[in-house]
Structure formats: structure tokens, C-alpha cells
Amino acid sequence: MEKYVIKGGTPLDGEVTIAGAKNAALGILAAAILTDDECIIENVPYVEDTKVLLRAIEALGATVKYIDLHTVSICGKTIDKDNLCVDDEYIRKIRASYYLLGSMLGKFKYAQVALPGGCDIGLRPIDQHIKGFEALGAKVDIVSGGKVVAKADNLIGRHIYMDVVTVGATINIMMAAVLAEGKTTIENAAKEPHIVDVANFLNSMGANIKGAGTDVIRIRGVQRLVGTEYSIIPDQIEAGTFMTMAVATKGNILIKNVIPKHMEAISSKLSEIGATVIEYDDSIRVMADGRMKSTQIKTLPYPGFPTDMQPQMATTLALSSGNSIITESIFENRFKYVNELARMGARIKVEGNSAIITGVEGYTGANLVAPDLRAGAALVIAALAAEGISTIDDIKYILRGYEDFDGKIRALGGQIEIVDNERDEQKFKLRVG
Numbered sequence: 001m002e003k004y005v006i007k008g009g010t011p012l013d014g015e016v017t018i019a020g021a022k023n024a025a026l027g028i029l030a031a032a033i034l035t036d037d038e039c040i041i042e043n044v045p046y047v048e049d050t051k052v053l054l055r056a057i058e059a060l061g062a063t064v065k066y067i068d069l070h071t072v073s074i075c076g077k078t079i080d081k082d083n084l085c086v087d088d089e090y091i092r093k094i095r096a097s098y099y100l101l102g103s104m105l106g107k108f109k110y111a112q113v114a115l116p117g118g119c120d121i122g123l124r125p126i127d128q129h130i131k132g133f134e135a136l137g138a139k140v141d142i143v144s145g146g147k148v149v150a151k152a153d154n155l156i157g158r159h160i161y162m163d164v165v166t167v168g169a170t171i172n173i174m175m176a177a178v179l180a181e182g183k184t185t186i187e188n189a190a191k192e193p194h195i196v197d198v199a200n201f202l203n204s205m206g207a208n209i210k211g212a213g214t215d216v217i218r219i220r221g222v223q224r225l226v227g228t229e230y231s232i233i234p235d236q237i238e239a240g241t242f243m244t245m246a247v248a249t250k251g252n253i254l255i256k257n258v259i260p261k262h263m264e265a266i267s268s269k270l271s272e273i274g275a276t277v278i279e280y281d282d283s284i285r286v287m288a289d290g291r292m293k294s295t296q297i298k299t300l301p302y303p304g305f306p307t308d309m310q311p312q313m314a315t316t317l318a319l320s321s322g323n324s325i326i327t328e329s330i331f332e333n334r335f336k337y338v339n340e341l342a343r344m345g346a347r348i349k350v351e352g353n354s355a356i357i358t359g360v361e362g363y364t365g366a367n368l369v370a371p372d373l374r375a376g377a378a379l380v381i382a383a384l385a386a387e388g389i390s391t392i393d394d395i396k397y398i399l400r401g402y403e404d405f406d407g408k409i410r411a412l413g414g415q416i417e418i419v420d421n422e423r424d425e426q427k428f429k430l431r432v433g
């Protein structure tokens with residue numbers, strides 16, 4: 001089983017280029033089947049989640065081609081209308097295959113998709129997705145084997161109020177509504193940058209969506225959508241991960257290909273605790289030396305502090321002086337990494353949906369297990385900051401959302417390798433001393 005082996009203690013220094021946003025790409029790849037024409041999508045991150053979703057789209061009968069590692073051509077014209085069922089093997093691997101519910105329902109008025117899998121960070125129901133589809137006139141059932149079946153004679157635009165601010169449901173309802181008759185309003189919509197990116201992609205195909213990025217999205221149904229060429233925005237969370245990596249290792253990293261506006265919540269918190277954050281047009285430099293200060297954070301929907309940066313920030317604050325508090329308001333079970341960090345010397349107490357952090361001088365290396373995608377990235381940060389050697393098992397979670405993570409870290413001077421046997425692990429340990 002592949003794992004990371006890491007020798008910590010080296011301040012990371014240099015430049016890193018951020019890939020396309022995974023959580024925008026997953027919605028956009030699914031939305032591409034809303035037209036029979038070819039869509040060319042650039043800046044697709046080459047990560048497990050996008051590879052798995054593309055395999056699910058190809059299994060539906062669509063024509064999928066990699067033009068290069070980060071550019072994909074999708075043509076939905078060849079989708080078999082008698083096989084609008086997303087096979088368990090794919091969706092159970094990633095949560096976002098459920099975006100095919102919205103796009104297949106929107107295009108074919110029928111979709112059958114197994115209930116989503118993905119990281120275990122909470123209950124993650126899909127009641128708001130179903131509420132939106134039913135409001136548009138679909139009949140949605142959960143049939144044997146945990147499959148969701150959505151079908152409609154016709155989809156009619158409606159005013160839909162979201163009981164919860166939800167990224168997935170906002171994107172899914174947008175896709176189901178773009179070809180519906182009349183006007184759809186999504187009230188209390190999510191405002192993340194990736195919502196805007198999916199809306200911009202759909203508009204480039206001829207959709208009529210206004211207000212994405214605000215809490216009221218207005219969609220006027222159109223007759224058909226056409227092919228497009230589109231480039232995905234940079235990944236806000238990958239960028240934030242490298243920003244906290246710079247601070248935790250007391251390094252100096254220029255993070256390139258970012259949209260600084262998307263990073264505001266992270267940049268301001270890192271500045272607040274004493275890091276130096278310098279914004280340029282499409283890059284951000286983050287530097288830190290000496291011990292950071294403590295702070296309080298509550299994760300919130302965009303533009304609040306993102307939940308996907310909560311583990312990485314907690315790992316950084318656990319090295320600050322003083323006491324910090326992080327409250328996780330989005331998911332119920334997103335502190336599983338705390339026990340792993342405790343084995344490195346961190347002092348964090350979880351009470352309900354808050355983590356009470358007492359800063360320590362440093363971490364010592366340990367053998368760790370990644371509990372989920374972002375917690376896994378946080379453990380890599382901790383291992384890079386720690387004295388000594390760490391290993392991290394279950395890196396499959398990390399590979400779902402970070403492209404060439406170990407390669408990018410090595411280019412910054414980090415000592416990290418992927419090994420899958422004891423012999424290679426020993427060779428690494430001998431080499432780094």
C-alpha cells in the first residue's frame with residue numbers, strides 16, 4: 001500500500017504553480033453532457049476525482065478524450081439514452097458523481113445514480129438536491145441498492161429556497177434548470193468561486209444564468225446548449241494548503257496561478273497570526289519566521305473561512321503560541337485528524353464542533369494515517385514541520401484532490417517520497433539521515 005515518508009524540519013522555499021480547481025472541475029465535467037456538441041475543457045486538475053468522474057461519463061457512452069494532461073474533450077452526443085445509469089463502481093469512489101444526476105436529468109429528463117460516497121466528514125445528505133429536482137417537476141425515488149432515480153415528463157422553472165447553503169445542491173439544481181421551461185430562482189444559494197465557474201461554463205454554452213456568486217441565482221431556461229472551450233479557475237484550497245505549509249515550516253513560498261480575491265479569508269487569517277502575505281495580480285507570497293500568534297476561526301460558506309482549510313489551519317495554529325479555537329460549522333465529523341496530530345505532540349481538545357488548541361513549540365515525527373482528503377494534507381504539513389521522520393498511510397485520499405503533491409513539495413525543498421514497501425522506506429531514511 002502506497003504511503004508518504006517525510007523528513008521534516010526544512011523550511012520550504014521556492015515557487016509552486018496551482019492546478020485547476022477540483023471542485024469546479026467536477027461540476028463542469030458533468031455539465032458538459034448538457035449539449036450534444038463537443039466541449040473542450042482546459043486546466044482540469046489531473047487528480048483521482050476527475051479521472052474517476054471522466055470514466056463514469058465515458059461509461060454512459062459519451063466520447064471523452066484527453067487532449068493533454070490537463071485538457072479534456074467531452075462530447076455527450078453518443079450517450080446511450082437507454083443507459084442513463086451511473087454504475088456503482090464509479091460513484092461510490094467519489095461524491096461528486098452525483099452531479100451527473102443534475103446534468104442527466106436536465107438533458108434527458110431521466111437519471112439513475114448510486115448514492116454518493118466520498119470522504120467521511122459528516123452525514124452529507126442529499127435532501128436539498130432532491131428538493132430542487134422535485135420543485136422543477138421531477139419524481140425522485142431511492143430504489144434498491146441505494147440508487148437515486150430522478151425522472152420528469154417536463155421540467156418547469158420554479159422559485160426554490162435552499163434550507164441549507166449547499167455547494168453541491170446549488171450546482172446540481174443549476175444544471176437541472178438550464179434547459180427547463182421558464183425561470184428558476186435559487187434562493188439562499190452557495191456563493192463559492194466554483195459555483196461561479198460552473199455558471200460561467202454553462203453561460204459559455206448558451207445558458208442564461210445571472211447572480212452566481214450571490215445568494216440569489218436566476219436561471220432562464222433555453223432550448224438547447226452548444227459546445228464551448230473553457231478554462232477552469234485555479235484551486236483555492238490547493239493554494240491555501242501551500243500557504244499554510246509555508247507558515248508551518250517557517251518558509252517562503254511564491255504561490256503562482258491564483259486569484260487573490262478567492263484567498264482573502266485565508267490570507268487575512270495568516271496575516272493576523274503574524275505571517276507575511278504579499279498579494280500580486282495572480283500570485284501570493286507567504287513567509288513566516290519565528291512563532292505565530294493564536295486566533296479564533298469559524299468555518300463558514302464563502303466568503304467565510306472555508307471548511308476545506310480547517311485541518312490545515314488547525315495544524316498551523318497548534319504550533320502557534322497561546323490558545324486558539326476553531327469551530328467547524330459545516331460538517332459534523334471533520335476533526336478526525338486531531339488524534340493523529342496528538343501523536344506528534346499537538347495539544348488539541350475537541351469539544352462538540354470546536355477544537356480548543358494549546359500551541360506547542362514543535363512536532364515530532366510519527367507513523368500516521370490520513371483520515372480524509374484535507375486532513376491528509378494537514379498531516380503532510382505537520383510532518384514537514386516536525387523534527388524527524390514521519391510516514392502517512394492511506395494517501396489515496398490525498399491523491400483524490402492534489403496533483404503531484406509530493407513532486408511540488410520536493411521542488412520546494414521538502415524531503416518526501418511515495419514508497420510502497422519497507423525496503424524503499426529504509427532507503428529513504430538512509431538517504432536523508
Ligand code: EPZ
Pocket residue numbers: 022023026095096119122123124125126127128129130164165166167168169190307308330331332373374401
Ligand atoms: C462540496 O461538498 C465540496 N466537494 C467539499 O469539498 C466542501 O467541503 C463542501 O462543498 C463545502 O464547501 C465538492 O465540491 C466535490 P455541501 P458538498 O453540499 O457539495 C449539508 C473537498 O475537500 N447538506 O456544501 O457535499 C451537508 O451535510 C471536499 O474538496 C444538506 O444538509 O457540500 C453539509 O453539512 C470535502 N443537505 C453542508 O450542507 C444537502 O442536500 C454543506 O454541504 C446537501 C448538503
